[in-house]
Amino acid sequence: MQAEQPLVSVVLAVFRPNPDWLRELLFSLNRQTYRPLELLIRDDCPDCPTDPEIFRECVTAFPWQLVKGQKNLGSNGAFQELTSMARGKYIAYCDQDDIWEDWKIARMVRRLEETGALLCCSDLSVIDEAGRELAPSITRLRRRHVFREGAGLAPGLIYRNFVTGCAMVMRAEMAKAAIPFEPYMVHDHWLALFSAVQGEIAFEPAATVRYRQHGGNQTGVLTGVRTxxxxxxxxxxxxxxxxxxxxxxxxxxxxxxxxxxxxxxxxxxxxxxxxxxxxxxxxxxxxxxxxxxxxxxxxxxxxxxxxxxxxxxxxxxx
Known part of the structure; x- marks a missing residue:
């Protein structure tokens, strides 16, 4: 008899999402082949909350919980709160406007179980606002983005992050131990560095996420720099x-x-x-x-x- 698979908590922070893109994301979560799952959502925009009906419409295959924030915590604060709420053995971090491949969680959990790594990251394909593919790998657009795996990665992660939050699954006990998140780092960078200090990082070469590139989500090193x-x-x-x-x-x-x-x-x-x-x-x-x-x-x-x-x-x- 096959042993039951461990629970994975998908954590999603939303802030005034594009409804069409959010639906595409949620439908892709609903199609995940892995079970069991739970979806934890924090609405980080108290002034303009997201209609809960969109979650009822799109997420039918596993339980979900929506937390309506009383104040805006920002990305780091929202994901820190969701991390503390997660009940699963693993946590999969999720952004509001991407599309996950159906096998994303199954593939990455298997990699974690096989390697004993603390965190697994993967490549991403890149799509535009209309969903058209711009690149089969994020490395085609970010020339200095080099994926790494194994032990001893912490010194390099001080300077440059290769882990993208929406393409990351990690052991929940390690993510919770990283609380409070570092205020001067994006949550994925901090969790990657913290995991690398404690053990190994695994890499899944397949692009498990279709990363939607648009004007509101540019996260390159020169984002916001004009002068x-x-x-x-x-x-x-x-x-x-x-x-x-x-x-x-x-x-x-x-x-x-x-x-x-x-x-x-x-x-x-x-x-x-x-x-x-x-x-x-x-x-x-x-x-x-x-x-x-x-x-x-x-x-x-x-x-x-x-x-x-x-x-x-x-x-x-x-």
């Missing part, structure tokens, strides 16, 4: 705040002590050079270029780039 001031605030200052916070929380871990000290030193050198672009600060920044050579080179030349040209360069990089 040098934006770049400083969102790329330099935010990174420094992040690594300082991580140093306080994870700096006692042997495998992270050195990498975090290096990241703080590089972050300070970046901030110093941006504010005072002189030969001495340039030398200090160049000395720590091993943290990220391409970013270091770009920022060394940034003070010399005219404002009008800086915006054009950013558009090319995006």
């Amino acid at each position: 040098k001031e934006d770049y400083s605030r969102l790329r330099i200052e935010l990174f420094l705040s992040r690594v300082r916070s991580l140093s306080e929380r994870l700096g006692s871990r042997e495998e992270l002590r050195g990498p975090l000290e290096e990241s703080v030193r590089w972050a300070r050198a970046r901030e110093d050079y941006y504010r005072h672009p002189d030969p001495a600060s340039a030398a200090r920044l160049w000395a720590d270029r091993q943290a990220d050579r391409s970013v270091t080179l770009f920022e060394l030349f940034m003070p010399m780039i005219p404002a009008f040209l800086f915006g054009r360069i950013l558009n090319l990089l995006k």
Whole structure:
């Protein structure tokens, strides 16, 4: 007799969703071949709540629960609350406008069970607003997005995340242990780093999600950056705040002590050079270029780039 499969909690945060896209997502959840499932939803927009009828209409194959937020918590806060509510052995994080392949959860849970990894991430295909495929893999559009798997991944995750929340399933006990989520990191980045500190990350090469790319969900590293001031605030200052916070929380871990000290030193050198672009600060920044050579080179030349040209360069990089 086959043993019953473990419960998977799908957690979905919604904020003024496009109703048609939300229906497409919910129907794709309803078609999942894996059982048992539960769906936990947090409506994070108290001023303009989502009609519960859409969930009654689209989710009929397993139980669901809708929490109407009394205040807006933001993405991190909403997913943290949902994580604490989850009853399953595994948690699958979900965005409001994508489409899941029918076999997504089954494939990723099997990978977790086979490998003993703490978190499994997968590739994603990319679609436009009308659902037309733009790329069979997210790596076609994000040239620096390189998937990794195994142990010892935490130092690299300080700088760059390869885990996308909607294409991630992880052990619930590990996700709950990561609460409170880091305020200077998106939830998927924090959960990936926390899992990598504790154990291994598995990778499913198939694209398990059709990621819908549209104007409201751009999450690339240069999102929101239009000027040098934006770049400083969102790329330099935010990174420094992040690594300082991580140093306080994870700096006692042997495998992270050195990498975090290096990241703080590089972050300070970046901030110093941006504010005072002189030969001495340039030398200090160049000395720590091993943290990220391409970013270091770009920022060394940034003070010399005219404002009008800086915006054009950013558009090319995006």
